[in-house]
Amino acid sequence: MGPSSTRGGGEDISPGTTLVVAILASFIAFLDGSIVTIALPAISAELGGGVGTQQWVLDAYLLTLGSFILLAGSLADSFGHVRVLRVGLVLFGIGSVACALAPITGVLIGSRVVQGLGAALLVPGSLALISAAFPGERRGAAIGTWTAWTSTAFIVAPLLGGILVDSLGWRFIFGINVLPILLALALTRHSRGRGLATGAPIDGIGAALTACGLAGAVYALIEQQNLGWGHPAVFTTLAVGLGCLVAFIWWERRAPTPMLPTALFRIRNFRNGNLATAAIYAGVSLGPLVVVLYLQEVAGFSATLAGLATLPVAVTSLLLSRVFGGLAGKHGPRFFMAFGPAVAAVGFLLMLATSSEFTFAWQVLPGLLVYGIGLSITVTPLTTAVLGSVPLSEAGIGSAINNAVARISGLIAIAFLGTITGASIATPGFHVAVVVTAACFAVGSLVAAIGIENQLVDPASIPAAAKANCSDRPATGAVTT
Numbered sequence: 001m002g003p004s005s006t007r008g009g010g011e012d013i014s015p016g017t018t019l020v021v022a023i024l025a026s027f028i029a030f031l032d033g034s035i036v037t038i039a040l041p042a043i044s045a046e047l048g049g050g051v052g053t054q055q056w057v058l059d060a061y062l063l064t065l066g067s068f069i070l071l072a073g074s075l076a077d078s079f080g081h082v083r084v085l086r087v088g089l090v091l092f093g094i095g096s097v098a099c100a101l102a103p104i105t106g107v108l109i110g111s112r113v114v115q116g117l118g119a120a121l122l123v124p125g126s127l128a129l130i131s132a133a134f135p136g137e138r139r140g141a142a143i144g145t146w147t148a149w150t151s152t153a154f155i156v157a158p159l160l161g162g163i164l165v166d167s168l169g170w171r172f173i174f175g176i177n178v179l180p181i182l183l184a185l186a187l188t189r190h191s192r193g194r195g196l197a198t199g200a201p202i203d204g205i206g207a208a209l210t211a212c213g214l215a216g217a218v219y220a221l222i223e224q225q226n227l228g229w230g231h232p233a234v235f236t237t238l239a240v241g242l243g244c245l246v247a248f249i250w251w252e253r254r255a256p257t258p259m260l261p262t263a264l265f266r267i268r269n270f271r272n273g274n275l276a277t278a279a280i281y282a283g284v285s286l287g288p289l290v291v292v293l294y295l296q297e298v299a300g301f302s303a304t305l306a307g308l309a310t311l312p313v314a315v316t317s318l319l320l321s322r323v324f325g326g327l328a329g330k331h332g333p334r335f336f337m338a339f340g341p342a343v344a345a346v347g348f349l350l351m352l353a354t355s356s357e358f359t360f361a362w363q364v365l366p367g368l369l370v371y372g373i374g375l376s377i378t379v380t381p382l383t384t385a386v387l388g389s390v391p392l393s394e395a396g397i398g399s400a401i402n403n404a405v406a407r408i409s410g411l412i413a414i415a416f417l418g419t420i421t422g423a424s425i426a427t428p429g430f431h432v433a434v435v436v437t438a439a440c441f442a443v444g445s446l447v448a449a450i451g452i453e454n455q456l457v458d459p460a461s462i463p464a465a466a467k468a469n470c471s472d473r474p475a476t477g478a479v480t481t
Contacts, residue, residue: 017187018133019142022126023149024184025085028092028177029119030153035161036061037289038307039170041296046170047105051418051425054293055222058414060109063218064116066407067211070259070400072124074202081129082188088121093181099174124400154314158292162307203259209248214411216241221415225423261397269389270398272451273337273382276444277402278409280341280378283440285410286417287348287371288313290433291364293425299358309360309368316372317379325380332456333381333388337448340381344374345441348434354427367434374441382448388457395462413440 040054047053076084095115102108126146134142164172220238227234252258265271288310295301295309328336347370353363383402390398420436421429 015133015138015142018129019145021085021184021187022130023146024180024187025089025122026126026146026150027153028180029122030150031157031160032061032092032096032115032119032174032177034154034157035164035173037292038158038161038303039165039173040293042165042170042303043108047102047108049105050423051421052222052225053105055414055417056105056109057112058289059218059222059411060112061116061119062407062411062414063214064113064211065120066404066411067214068117068120068207069124069404069407070210070397071202071207072121073128073396073400074257074259075121076125076128078202081125081132084121085125085129086185086188088118088125089181089184090118091115092118092122093178093185094118096174096177096181100171151318155311155318158307158310158314159304160307162302162304165303201257203252203255203257206248206252206255206259209244209251213241213244213248214408216244218411218415221412222418225418260401261394264390264394264398264401267389268451269385269453269455272447273386273389274402274405275451276337276341276447277382277386277405279440279444279447280344280382281406282409282413283341283344283348283437283444284375284406286413286420286433286440287437289414289417290421290425290430290437291351291368294354294427294430295360295364297425298427298430299360301360309364312365313368313372313375316369317376320373320376321380324377325384328381328384329457332454333385334448334452334454336377336381337385337452338445340374340376340378341441341445341448342374343377344371345438345445347371347374348438348441351434352431354430356427378444384457384462385452385455387462388455392461 036057040057043057044050044053049056072084092115095111095113095118098111099108099115102111127143130142130146131139161173164170164176216237216239218241220234220241223237224231224234229235248260249262252260253262265274292306292310295306296303301309324336324340347367350367350370351364353367355363383399386402387395387398417433420433
């Protein structure tokens with residue numbers, strides 16, 4: 001057994017190989033989170049279902065991802081990091097192949113559920129693997145390498161997705177996952193996958209209540225568009241879902257090993273930072289999605305051009321987020337957390353200029369650039385404020401909670417899409433959607449301005465793995481921190 005095993009980190013895998021496996025595993029999850037959005041019009045055109053199909057394709061993935069991502073750390077501790085990562089890779093691979101071959105909408109949605117479950121194990125598992133394999137200063141450098149490589153997914157995914165959809169068809173956006181998954185599995189083939197297994201208890205009840213609660217609420221929000229709020233299937237599932245979510249909070253306050261330590265929410269900046277996260281990432285999930293759909297379904301853009309149109313947001317965010325993160329470290333996060341979402345809101349309001357005589361350069365591009373600047377001002381200060389408010393020993397679970405909040409808020413926002421835009425995307429519905437998106441950012445800005453204490457936190461004092469765990473966000477245009 002090699003040196004990495006004696007540390008308990010690599011579980012029979014060398015540190016270098018561990019880093020490659022971690023990058024491959026997380027890259028496909030990052031890629032999938034952005035690439036699918038570009039393919040939604042092509043998917044619904046072939047399989048039918050309109051906006052409802054598009055909502056379910058996204059939310060089926062986010063549902064299992066948001067429900068189980070908090071369990072990833074506990075599962076890795078209980079069964080071993082490599083073993084859990086391999087399970088995640090297999091699940092994601094099976095889901096990807098099933099998505100690529102799906103003959104009908106129901107199969108595609110079910111396969112996305114499997115993909116989401118696999119993804120819940122990949123990114124946190126990758127970071128846990130790196131943290132265990134690299135000690136001290138080497139850990140920060142390894143996580144920096146991981147972040148640099150996986151950040152490229154946010155740049156290449158929309159354009160790559162567009163090219164694949166236009167040249168080969170939407171099914172290939174899922175098929176491309178197979179090769180990196182097989183490579184990662186091959187690199188871990190000699191591992192026994194037991195090095196860090198501790199047999200720690202798992203909060204299975206909490207996970208089940210979360211999954212049932214979110215599933216019931218999301219089903220009701222999406223299907224009420226067709227069935228109406230008075231339909232038994234809608235109000236029954238909504239009641240059951242809300243009941244499960246209430247039961248989840250009750251259980252987590254009493255569970256011996258809760259996956260959501262509610263005591264952390266007594267900390268002002270953690271509580272209010274997560275409230276701001278919920279509002280801001282509802283906007284981050286809804287707004288760019290509607291823009292991509294509008295560009296293809298109304299403005300007549302190809303998938304490739306729609307993917308290319310999203311690049312200014314990602315590039316702007318990646319170039320500027322570190323700058324504003326440094327400024328927030330010197331001056332405190334509150335101003336940036338309040339000002340950034342307000343700028344993002346203005347960006348979406350600028351898109352109210354869209355009309356039947358569409359011109360991307362004057363009606364959409366300025367808004368996207370302003371939005372990208374607003375996102376850059378917001379993201380790193382938000383992460384710093386939330387993680388800097390909790391004890392260092394709780395930074396890992398704090399980042400997992402913040403990431404789950406971002407995903408779940410995106411899940412709910414997408415579930416409202418049809419209610420906001422109607423059965424299909426058109427210019428009037430697009431205008432309503434950009435106003436709602438701006439309102440989400442405005443709420444996040446207000447929460448930050450009122451609720452965040454301007455504590456000076458050195459970003460370097462926050463564990464690198466915790467910061468990196470907040471980099472995997474649920475929507476096109478999300479950036480790393």
